[in-house]
Amino acid sequence: MLNESIIAIETSEPRWLAVLRKQCEKRGQGKVATDLKISKTMISQALNKKYPGDLGKLEQRVRGAYLGDTVNCPILGELETNKCLNHQRQSFTAVNPIRVQLYRACNCTCPHSQKNKD
Incomplete structure (x- = not known):
């Protein structure tokens, strides 16, 4: 049912x-x-x-x-919008250099960031 x-x-x-x-x-x-x-x-x-x-x-x-919508991530290149949002939700961790770059971009410079729109 x-x-x-x-x-x-x-x-x-x-x-x-x-x-x-x-x-x-x-x-x-x-x-x-x-x-x-x-x-x-x-x-x-x-x-x-x-x-x-x-x-x-x-x-x-x-x-x-x-639906296959993507954004152009400054760090990873073409990326599905849902994955972009997932990266934005992750907290800072210095274990991986890519993760550090993503954190900085997602919180400061990326035009797709939702962090400063809330």
């Missing part, structure tokens, strides 16, 4: 939301949440149009993971 929150698809909903809905129908909200590195609650609220926050980051994650 399908979850009621993912049964009806409105024709007016954005493509990324329709894709998210379809992925949840096929694979379940838990697996999709794991893929996108977000909570099941966020997905459920977004599908039910009850999410109180900005859906921009969720949209970027869906577009990167399921």
Whole structure:
């Protein structure tokens, strides 16, 4: 039995939301949440149009993971938008020189950084 929150698809909903809905129908909200590195609650609220926050980051994650949208990372080159957001969430660690470069770029110089937009 399908979850009621993912049964009806409105024709007016954005493509990324329709894709998210379809992925949840096929694979379940838990697996999709794991893929996108977000909570099941966020997905459920977004599908039910009850999410109180900005859906921009969720949209970027869906577009990167399921629609192939990319950004040009100053450190790694072409990168899916969801992976870009994952790198931005990581805390500083000096174990790997690439990780240090990513941390600096994601927090200071990268035009795709969401850190200073919140």
